[in-house]
Amino acid sequence: MEKLLHRLRVILDDKGLVTASSEAEPYLTESRGRYRSEASVIARPADTAQVAAIVHACSAEKVSLVPQGGNTGLCGGAVAGPRQLILSLERLDRVRDLDLANNTITVESGCILANLQQHALSASRYFPLSLGAEGSCQIGGNLATNAGGVNVLRYGNAREQVLGIEAVMPSGEVLSDLNGLRKNNTGYDLKQLLVGSEGTLGIITAAVLKLYPYPDHSATALVALRDLQASIELLQTASHASNGSLSSFELLPRLGMQFACQHIPDCNDPFDHPHDWYVLLALQGSGATLDLDAMLQTLLALALEKGAIVDGIVASSEAQTKRLWRLREGIVEAQRFEGASIKHDISVKVSLVPEFIQRAVDAVIDCLPGIRSCAFGHVGDGNIHFNLSQPPEMDAQEYLSLQGEINRIVLDIVDDLGGSFSAEHGIGMLKLEQMQRYKDPVSVNLMQSLKRAIDPERLFNPGKVLP
Numbered sequence: 432m433e434k435l436l437h438r439l440r441v442i443l444d445d446k447g448l449v450t451a452s453s454e455a456e457p458y459l460t461e462s463r464g465r466y467r468s469e470a471s472v473i474a475r476p477a478d479t480a481q482v483a484a485i486v487h488a489c490s491a492e493k494v495s496l497v498p499q500g501g502n503t504g505l506c507g508g509a510v511a512g513p514r515q516l517i518l519s520l521e522r523l524d525r526v527r528d529l530d531l532a533n534n535t536i537t538v539e540s541g542c543i544l545a546n547l548q549q550h551a552l553s554a555s556r557y558f559p560l561s562l563g564a565e566g567s568c569q570i571g572g573n574l575a576t577n578a579g580g581v582n583v584l585r586y587g588n589a590r591e592q593v594l595g596i597e598a599v600m601p602s603g604e605v606l607s608d609l610n611g612l613r614k615n616n617t618g619y620d621l622k623q624l625l626v627g628s629e630g631t632l633g634i635i636t637a638a639v640l641k642l643y644p645y646p647d648h649s650a651t652a653l654v655a656l657r658d659l660q661a662s663i664e665l666l667q668t669a670s671h672a673s674n675g676s677l678s679s680f681e682l683l684p685r686l687g688m689q690f691a692c693q694h695i696p697d698c699n700d701p702f703d704h705p706h707d708w709y710v711l712l713a714l715q716g717s718g719a720t721l722d723l724d725a726m727l728q729t730l731l732a733l734a735l736e737k738g739a740i741v742d743g744i745v746a747s748s749e750a751q752t753k754r755l756w757r758l759r760e761g762i763v764e765a766q767r768f769e770g771a772s773i774k775h776d777i778s779v780k781v782s783l784v785p786e787f788i789q790r791a792v793d794a795v796i797d798c799l800p801g802i803r804s805c806a807f808g809h810v811g812d813g814n815i816h817f818n819l820s821q822p823p824e825m826d827a828q829e830y831l832s833l834q835g836e837i838n839r840i841v842l843d844i845v846d847d848l849g850g851s852f853s854a855e856h857g858i859g860m861l862k863l864e865q866m867q868r869y870k871d872p873v874s875v876n877l878m879q880s881l882k883r884a885i886d887p888e889r890l891f892n893p894g895k896v897l898p
């Protein structure tokens with residue numbers, strides 16, 4: 432590391448290196464407190480050329496590196512070992528180009544997602560990727576994990592927003608594909624190989640991203656469902672009756688609503704009576720003739736008539752819309768006040784969501800009576816955060832010692848239904864065992880061959896994604 436440090440001092444300016452332990456702390460701890468990096472050096476390059484020079488230096492000194500964005504990932508992908516370098520992209524945060532005719536923005540990878548949304552808004556455009564960590568996560572991290580979030584239903588996940596990528600490869604060469612073409616069938620789509628590769632194949636330094644018309648109209652409602660199956664009926668009704676404007680469709684369980692109202696400021700149950708399941712749905716669109724309020728009223732009336740929903744609150748102001756979303760976000764925050772939680776980020780076909788939840792809830796209660804299931808999230812694209820809070824009287828450590836057994840029960844059901852054990856958070860090092868157990872071996876072998884071909888020295892993020 433000493434020799435590497437010497438080389439890095441030549442490449443980087445004063446702000447480019449963090450070695451003091453007090454300053455290093457935010458790069459070493461991760462959001463769930465599950466892992467802690469042991470790296471002693473953090474490099475903070477200011478441009479792509481510096482990133483490439485660092486890669487050459489690491490290769491020469493045989494020190495592997497871990498790219499790090501906002502460090503909000505939930506699978507330990509940006510965690511580094513003692514003889515690894517953390518390469519933070521945070522100083523690469525410039526907007527390189529804004530092309531309104533092409534509806535694209537070219538940004539560097541360290542741009543914080545919320546700032547990117549603001550850049551788009553300043554140009555009266557919309558960048559739709561939106562998730563709870565948007566105030567800290569970076570677009571490079573979003574692309575590296577192929578992040579999802581609350582607007583996937585209408586706009587797709589991070590993968591679908593990208594038209595081009597610039598990345599430093601393990602050879603130190605710069606792959607530059609920033610021409611912003613919407614059509615380009617000239618061989619393998621390398622940018623898409625890098626999306627979702629979690630820093631194991633290339634360090635993303637910039638990207639060309641799609642922009643959309645700013646949705647100046649929106650309409651939001653929180654509805655109480657007849658039962659869980661009704662969520663799918665409502666989704667069908669809403670999809671048909673909303674003319675492509677349905678942007679979010681989020682499932683909230685009673686327990687989640689209760690947790691949020693109990694622990695999170697500004698969270699209040701807007702209904703007179705408790706219900707087992709709720710859906711928060713939003714329509715978005717632009718254009719003077721669009722009447723989304725009327726569209727929402729019509730589709731809710733239809734759902735009521737069909738018996739899918741039994742009650743509903745339509746937001747009548749921006750403030751009320753925020754309050755409804757606060758309930759959805761509050762579920763995530765509130766679980767930590769209820770002791771230890773075992774979490775799963777799974778997906779199944781949308782039509783199978785109710786069957787998955789029912790089977791998984793029954794099976795975990797069979798295993799541990801008193802366990803409390805809080806299944807919530809992006810039901811519109813089949814992605815459920817199946818989180819399980821400990822029985823209230825149980826010791827947290829004792830509960831967490833059952834994690835392996837409970838994971839197996841839940842993920843075997845996902846597998847049986849043809850679903851995915853990791854829908855939007857990625858693999859990192861948290862889900863390596865599951866990768867081995869559930870991912871088909873042909874895919875894993877091909878991924879390993881690609882990794883060997885692109886990164887023969889295992890310089891980039893070794894020990895992540897692939898077992």
Ligand SMILES: Cc1cc2nc3c(=O)[nH]c(=O)nc-3n(C[C@H](O)[C@H](O)[C@H](O)COP(=O)(O)OP(=O)(O)OC[C@H]3O[C@@H](n4cnc5c(N)ncnc54)[C@H](O)[C@@H]3O)c2cc1C
Nearest residue numbers: 500501502503504508563569571572573575578579630635
């Ligand atoms: C409160 C909260 C809510 C969240 N909600 C969602 C959600 O709704 N949907 C969702 O998908 N995720 C969600 N996440 C997870 C997380 O925010 C996303 O995975 C995010 O995309 C990670 O971005 P980051 O910049 O923080 O990346 P990091 O955590 O820094 O890194 C994640 C991975 O990407 C790699 N990486 C980072 N930057 C680069 C780069 N420039 N080039 C190459 N590799 C890189 C890292 O090595 C690591 O493997 C949430 C997290 C939190 C804390």
